[in-house]
Amino acid sequence: MLDVAQDRVFHYLWLFVPQPAIARDLRFQHLLASRFLSEAGQQSLLFGALVSVARGGGSALEVALIGVSALLPPALFGLYGGAVADAIPKRVALAGAYALQAALCFVFPTVLGTHLVAIMFLLFAVNTLGQVSGPTESSVLPIVANDVELASAASMINLASVAGTAFGTALLAPIVVRIFGVEAMLYLAGVMLLLAASRVFDLPVGDEQRVIRLPPLAIRFRPAVRWLIRHPAVGTMIIFSTLAGVVNHILQILAPRYVEEVLHADAADTAYVFAPSALGIVAGLVAAPSVMRFAGERFSAILGLLLAAACLFLLGLVGDVADVIEPYNPMRITEYIGIDINERVRAAGLIALPLALGISMTVTSVQTYINRRVPLSYQGRVFSMQSALRNGAAIPPLITLGAVASLVGTDSVLLVSPLILFGIGYGLVYFSFQFAGLTRPSHLEVMGSFWEEPEGPTVKTVRGSRANPP
Numbered sequence: 001m002l003d004v005a006q007d008r009v010f011h012y013l014w015l016f017v018p019q020p021a022i023a024r025d026l027r028f029q030h031l032l033a034s035r036f037l038s039e040a041g042q043q044s045l046l047f048g049a050l051v052s053v054a055r056g057g058g059s060a061l062e063v064a065l066i067g068v069s070a071l072l073p074p075a076l077f078g079l080y081g082g083a084v085a086d087a088i089p090k091r092v093a094l095a096g097a098y099a100l101q102a103a104l105c106f107v108f109p110t111v112l113g114t115h116l117v118a119i120m121f122l123l124f125a126v127n128t129l130g131q132v133s134g135p136t137e138s139s140v141l142p143i144v145a146n147d148v149e150l151a152s153a154a155s156m157i158n159l160a161s162v163a164g165t166a167f168g169t170a171l172l173a174p175i176v177v178r179i180f181g182v183e184a185m186l187y188l189a190g191v192m193l194l195l196a197a198s199r200v201f202d203l204p205v206g207d208e209q210r211v212i213r214l215p216p217l218a219i220r221f222r223p224a225v226r227w228l229i230r231h232p233a234v235g236t237m238i239i240f241s242t243l244a245g246v247v248n249h250i251l252q253i254l255a256p257r258y259v260e261e262v263l264h265a266d267a268a269d270t271a272y273v274f275a276p277s278a279l280g281i282v283a284g285l286v287a288a289p290s291v292m293r294f295a296g297e298r299f300s301a302i303l304g305l306l307l308a309a310a311c312l313f314l315l316g317l318v319g320d321v322a323d324v325i326e327p328y329n330p331m332r333i334t335e336y337i338g339i340d341i342n343e344r345v346r347a348a349g350l351i352a353l354p355l356a357l358g359i360s361m362t363v364t365s366v367q368t369y370i371n372r373r374v375p376l377s378y379q380g381r382v383f384s385m386q387s388a389l390r391n392g393a394a395i396p397p398l399i400t401l402g403a404v405a406s407l408v409g410t411d412s413v414l415l416v417s418p419l420i421l422f423g424i425g426y427g428l429v430y431f432s433f434q435f436a437g438l439t440r441p442s443h444l445e446v447m448g449s450f451w452e453e454p455e456g457p458t459v460k461t462v463r464g465s466r467a468n469p470p
Contacts, residue, residue, distance in 0.1 A: 039164030064402025284360025
């Protein structure tokens with residue numbers, strides 16, 4: 001049945017991709033289906049856990065601890081995940097990771113139950129295995145697609161990831177948790193991951209198993225950090241991406257508690273609040289190239305981050321915002337299609353659209369900036385650091401804001417969150433100088449690094465040993 005459904009989906013997909021041949025490749029179809037199912041399973045697991053804790057009367061701090069359990073693995077193990085994935089055959093890495101994730105989803109609720117600590121350990125274990133499956137999926141892509149097809153294939157993989165996330169968080173998890181409870185959601189997430197594992201057996205095996213020895217992280221990454229510090233315009237662009245990631249993580253994790261406490265709705269209605277964010281993500285992907293052509297990547301990233309910060313502030317004032325915009329809110333269309341949500345939920349849904357647009361613009365702009373300016377020999381390490389930094393930097397403010405929100409309310413936390421974001425960005429710039437062993441910057445140097453731009457491109461095509469720094 002899954003094979004038939006997959007074939008029908010790809011039959012229509014041929015019409016919409018620049019290189020339709022890749023959509024006819026059965027191995028690529030399996031990879032795409034695997035990505036969709038794995039994202040749906042993992043995201044529904046996280047969302048179901050968050051909603052369960054919020055509906056059970058858990059505090060904002062307890063909700064934050066659930067989020068930390070999902071963020072710790074990429075922060076701790078993300079730098080080594082790709083090396084582990086390279087050390088074993090691709091098919092074994094994917095099928096093994098998905099099967100083990102599924103087994104955990106079945107065993108944990110059966111043996112340990114669904115209390116807070118059990119769910120935290122489950123999320124930590126599942127996301128730890130995800131540090132192997134994620135890089136493996138990316139590394140398989142060049143094996144199943146040629147150079148001409150690679151751009152289309154990468155876009156379709158990203159689309160499958162977004163679609164799986166949307167399906168898991170906006171449709172699957174809210175319905176299952178509301179009707180059957182969190183335990184059923186954990187089992188269903190395991191089923192989705194098993195289905196993902198079933199899709200990878202036709203993939204190429206890849207290279208033979210080999211042992212990869214990595215030097216200590218400090219030795220491996222210090223040269224790249226030194227290079228970034230000596231080019232602060234590039235380093236601070238990565239910090240923009242980190243801040244956008246912090247916004248996204250905090251909002252996603254505290255959302256169920258926010259919906260119950262501030263919007264006075266069921267935590268499962270979180271899906272209705274952030275469903276419009278899908279439109280914002282697409283709008284950001286469309287708008288970013290035009291803004292970058294007109295004003296450059298740095299302006300586009302700053303504009304997106306400022307827009308996201310402003311929307312966070314408005315979410316803290318959602319009651320007042322709802323009173324003003326309710327007569328004109330296009331989200332009122334929900335009244336005519338049988339979805340019963342209150343005016344605060346509709347206002348938050350409208351604010352979520354430009355919020356997602358801003359985050360999408362910032363991430364896209366930073367990605368483009370790094371690709372254009374960072375030397376190729378550093379880009380792998382830079383992107384690894386960016387991923388680890390984005391997840392690791394979200395953990396302290398998430399715990400702090402969760403604790404504060406338990407005392408003063410989630411809306412009050414969102415009101416001051418733009419200032420907190422600025423403080424995180426300032427601290428990352430300041431302490432990165434210490435890590436690289438350079439002279440501490442003055443306050444003006446830290447501030448100026450956010451908008452200063454080098455006179456020319458950073459990347460130069462130079463032949464010889466200097467083109468390949470360590």
